[in-house]
Amino acid sequence: MGPTTGSRFVYNRRRRGGRHAVEEASDEEEQRVDSSSSSSDEEGDEEEDAEASGEDIDDEEEEEAVAAEPAAKQSPAAAETGEKRGGRKGPISISLKKVCKVCKRTGHQAGFQGAVYIDCPMKPCFLCKMPGHTTLTCPHRVAMEHGVIPAPRRNTNTSLDYVFQSQVKGKISMVKPKFLIPNQLECGNIKFHQRRVTCLEFHPTKNNVLLSGDKKGLLGIWDYVKLHEKITYDSVHSCILNSMKIDTTNDGMVYTASSDGTISFTDLDTGIGSPLLNLNPNGWNGPSSWHMIYGMDLNTDKGLLLVADNFGFLYFLDRRSKTRIGHPILIHKKGSKVTSLHCNPARPEVLLSSGNDHYARIWDTRKLEANSPLASLAHGRVVNSGYFSPRSGNKILTTCQDNRIRVWDYILGDLQSPSREIVHSHDFNRHLTPFKAEWDPKDYTETVAVIGRYISENYNGVALHPIDFIDTSSGKLLAEVMDPDITTISPVNKLHPQDDILATGSSRSIFIWKPKTEDELTEERAKQKTKEYIYGSSSRKKANGKHGNSSGDDSDGDSGGKNKKAKTTRFTHAVKGKGKSKV
DNA sequence: AGACAATGTCACC
DNA sequence: TGGTGACCCTTGTC
Secondary structure, three states: OOOOOOOOOOOOOOOHHHOOOOEEOOOOOOOOOOOOOOOOOOOOOOOHHHOOOOOOOOOOOOOOOEEOOOOOOOOHHHHHOOOOOOOOOOOOEEOOOOEOOOOOOEOOOOEEEOOEEEOOOOOOOOOOOOOOOOHHHOHHHHOOOOOEEEOOOOOOOOHHHHHHHHHHHHHOOOOOOOOOOOOEEEEEEEOOOOOOEEEEEEOOOOOOEEEEEEOOOOEEEEEOOOOOOEEEEOOOOOOOEEEEEEOOOOOOEEEEEEOOOEEEEEEOOOOOEEEEEEOOOOOOOOOOOOOOEEEEEEEOOOOEEEEEEOOOEEEEEEOOOOEEEEEEEEOOOOOOOEEEEEEOOOOOOEEEEEEOOOEEEEEEHHHOOOOOOOEEEEOOOOEEEEEEOOOOOOOEEEEEOOOEEEEEOOOOOOOOOOOEEEEOOOOOOOOOOOOOOEEOOOOOOOOEEEEEOOOOEEEOOEEEOOEEEEEOOOOOEEEEEOOOOOOOOOOEEEEOOOOOOEEEEEOOEEEEEEOOOHHHHHHHHHHOOOOOOOOOOHHHHOOOOOOOOOOOOOOOOOOOHHHHHHHOOOOOOOOOOOOOOOO
């Protein structure tokens, strides 16, 4: 992990002003992280399919049965023949016949072949979850729309539609502003964090300043124009930093919510903070009593900080007196995590909560009691996030682990079922920060949302996980933003409140994207017709094959399984989605 | 290059 | 209801 030695991660291919763009965490920030730092008492017992995951395709069929020692890997085949896990007495016969690592049957193999992932045909589609086809042939993947299911109650010409037309549409511009997709990697901060990035927030007044939090509780502050100006504070929280909010009355201060059960109010210049709330005053007494805070939002009208924990309760904090107000109120199923909170931008007393109980709920915080939501929006699985639309507050956008993004067009209307369900791959949650679709705060029409994609696509022989821009009014995929050097998944994405800038948190790194310049656009127009929306990224133009996973990696990093995918160049199909344009 | 751990949700008992 | 084990495209370290 040599510090930077000429990090070959030179990201500003465009060399604007010759800045060097990518830096690694500086020495003093870099701490040795040993993998046994957290309790290693849960010893891994997942030895099973190590063998089956072999990816080479040479066809040595069957090899000898072997007498295994108790500690040896248990053969999947043995597992299939009813050999009990853990019952490891005596010799076990192991057949090394190639089996599918997913279903343990022979005759097919799931896994990456080059940059293409071959599904196990025995499983339902990984994307839409329906049986009968695999991800590769899923209609939601093949269709340009990327999978929109129109809701039953669309365009019914009822009085509700009339209300919607007159009240809502009247307030929002029908003329789409010129909208550029920030699809060009401008710069990156590699391994700025010690653990995966969990949240990002642009500073509302200090231009070019990005705040970031990670799984260890580290708070990062980075000026991405002055690339070297970056600070991390590691004493603010002791574990996952789940949410951040800059104080609206003092923009030098930030509220942070963490799985350590505290809310901190921290000075951005000094890193010195005071705990506003500690839900674990008695320390660790086991997981059943440990409070974690995920959802947090500020009601600027009333000067209230709203906070919710992993047991389903909502807490109020008075911003000025820094004290708790009232009792905690149960807003989701008792014992279940509240994943996000959002105050309506137009009516701050209206709150949207999302939870692990498969519901998003709307509340009136002025008369809040348990079991008194204004509405409960049912979802198929855990709801990762829910947001009101950023201007009118009339729409709702939720991200659910059933691989669907749901949109409600009008909160005063019938909320029984969503106006739209958009199939989108984002259901992985175990080792990644949960994906959250977020509105573009600059979009007056309140249609564009951004969300990272879990499932990979083969781009010129490289398996990449794009960041998707989605038209929530139609379900259309507006743009897939990716770069061949970013081979990791990008679950955390934030659009700048004013500028055409996208910030991405991917693993431990942070990236900044900008739209192409006018010159580049002109050049591109000459080549192919490009309309209002700009698709694709430089990656398309890069020579295929060579790619380079993360740039031949920065001397310490991205080695491992992912590279296998990235380096393999056998499959170099045409790029998917090329030439898409316009909406 | 390959093993493995970290770790959230869900089905099942 | 609480415990347990399984889990399809991870990521980074050893």
